[in-house]
C-alpha cells in the first residue's frame with residue numbers, strides 16, 4: 343500500500359518527536375503492508391514553514407537510515423499545506439510542496455470550519471496547474487453538515503484523501519459515520535495514516551483497507567490504497583468515479599458497521 347499522508351519526519355512539526363521514533367514508525371508501517379510512505383509535514387505560514395529542499399533532503403536521509411536498519415520502505419517528499427491565503431505566495435507553480443514533487447498537493451482545511459475563500463483557494467491552485475487533494479475531509483464538522491460542498495469540489499477535480507483511523511472508528515463515531523458515507527458514495531480517492539507517532543495516530547492502514555473492502559469491494563480498496571496513490575506519485579491523472587446518491591449507502595453502511603463490530 344501507499345500511505346500518502348504522514349508526519350514521519352522528525353523535528354519538522356508535531357509528528358515524530360525524534361529520529362528513533364521516526365524509524366520505529368517506518369518499521370511499523372512496513373510490517374503493516376505499507377511499501378511507500380509520503381512524508382507530509384505541516385506547512386503553515388506562522389507555525390511551520392520548512393524549505394522544500396530541506397524536506398527532500400530529510401526524506402533521503404531518513405530512507406538511508408531505514409534501509410540500514412532493514413526497513414525496505416520508500417519515503418517520498420510532500421507536505422500538508424494549510425488552507426491559508428498567504429501560503430499561496432509560496433505556491434507559484436507545481437513541484438515544491440507537492441507529493442513526490444508532482445502536481446498533486448495535499449491541502450488541509452482548518453479543523454472546524456470551511457474558510458470563506460475555500461473555493462477561490464482551490465481555483466487559484468488549479469489555474470496554476472496544481473491537482474489539489476483535500477486531506478481528511480471526514481474530520482471537518484462543517485463538511486459533515488454540508489457534504490454537498492465536497493461533492494462540488496470533487497466535481498471540479500479536487501481529490502479526497504481519507505485517514506485510516508477515521509474509517510476504523512479511532513476518531514469517534516461521528517467521524518466514522520461520515521467516512522463510511524464518503525467511501526460508500528465513491529468520494530474517497532486516496533488513503534493515508536496521518537501518522538504522528540507510535541501511540542494514537544500510528545502508520546497502519548491494514549484495518550482501514552479491510553473495512554473499505556467490506557464497504558465497497560476489494561477492487562475499490564485497491565484503487566484507493568494502491569493504484570490511485572501510485573498515479574499521484576507519478577503525477578498521472580486519476581479517473582474520478584461518479585458520486586453515488588446521498589442515501590444510496592445508508593442501509594448497507596449500517597449493516598457493514600454492525601458486521602465490523604462483531
Ligand SMILES: [Fe+2]
Nearest residue numbers: 347349422536
Ligand atoms: Fe496531517
